[in-house]
Amino acid sequence: MRDGLEIVVAADGSWGIGLHGTQTLVIPEDRRHFREVTGRGTVIVGRKTLADFPGGRPLKNRRNIVLTRDPALVIDGAETAHSVEEALEMCAGDEKVFVIGGESVYRAFLPYSRRAHVTRIFAKAENDDFFPDLSALPDWRLADPGEERESGGLRYAFQIWERC
Numbered sequence: 198m199r200d201g202l203e204i205v206v207a208a209d210g211s212w213g214i215g216l217h218g219t220q221t222l223v224i225p226e227d228r229r230h231f232r233e234v235t236g237r238g239t240v241i242v243g244r245k246t247l248a249d250f251p252g253g254r255p256l257k258n259r260r261n262i263v264l265t266r267d268p269a270l271v272i273d274g275a276e277t278a279h280s281v282e283e284a285l286e287m288c289a290g291d292e293k294v295f296v297i298g299g300e301s302v303y304r305a306f307l308p309y310s311r312r313a314h315v316t317r318i319f320a321k322a323e324n325d326d327f328f329p330d331l332s333a334l335p336d337w338r339l340a341d342p343g344e345e346r347e348s349g350g351l352r353y354a355f356q357i358w359e360r361c
């Protein structure tokens with residue numbers, strides 16, 4: 198486990214996180230929260246999630262490490278890593294490192310993470326991508342349930358989960 202490695206994810210009531218390569222339930226306040234949490238840190242992101250960003254471009258004001266198995270892939274404004282180990286090595290000296298998806302990348306880095314910022318949306322959408330149900334994992338606990346909020350008819354909370 199790497200001390201500074203944290204996950205940032207928005208998940209619905211079934212831990213669903215996306216459908217057909219894009220996020221299903223989007224809350225504007227969550228976008229702001231995401232920027233605040235990850236601001237000026239390093240983000241680790243899967244190549245498919247990067248493709249879903251506006252313009253397919255890396256995030257501004259953050260070091261972007263994109264996971265891909267393609268050794269020839271070059272991305273303007275980002276570095277590439279070709280394995281979990283390579284990504285971990287690249288960011289070993291960075292103070293704050295955030296794993297920002299998608300599904301395959303969350304699953305690959307969960308064993309190395311100590312905290313998860315989960316925007317929990319108390320609704321159920323159609324999804325084909327899922328985050329692991331942290332409440333079913335014995336080594337994770339809900340450290341802070343956050344306060345319940347509402348946006349555009351959706352109830353949600355900014356939860357903090359931690360490895361125990």
Ligand SMILES: NC(=O)c1ccc[n+]([C@@H]2O[C@H](COP(=O)([O-])OP(=O)(O)OC[C@H]3O[C@@H](n4cnc5c(N)ncnc54)[C@H](OP(=O)(O)O)[C@@H]3O)[C@@H](O)[C@H]2O)c1
Nearest residue numbers: 207215218219220243244245246265266298299300301302
């Ligand atoms: N709700 C949220 O907070 C949230 C956040 C982010 C994403 N999402 C959702 O997650 C879904 C995308 O997830 P996904 O699993 O399909 O795609 P992904 O994890 O974003 O990207 C998968 C790609 O990453 C690369 N990769 C993954 N593991 C690797 C490894 N161990 N070593 C080297 N490269 C690796 C491969 O790229 P190559 O194919 O180039 O080899 C793979 O095809 C979408 O629905 C998206 O909306 C939701």
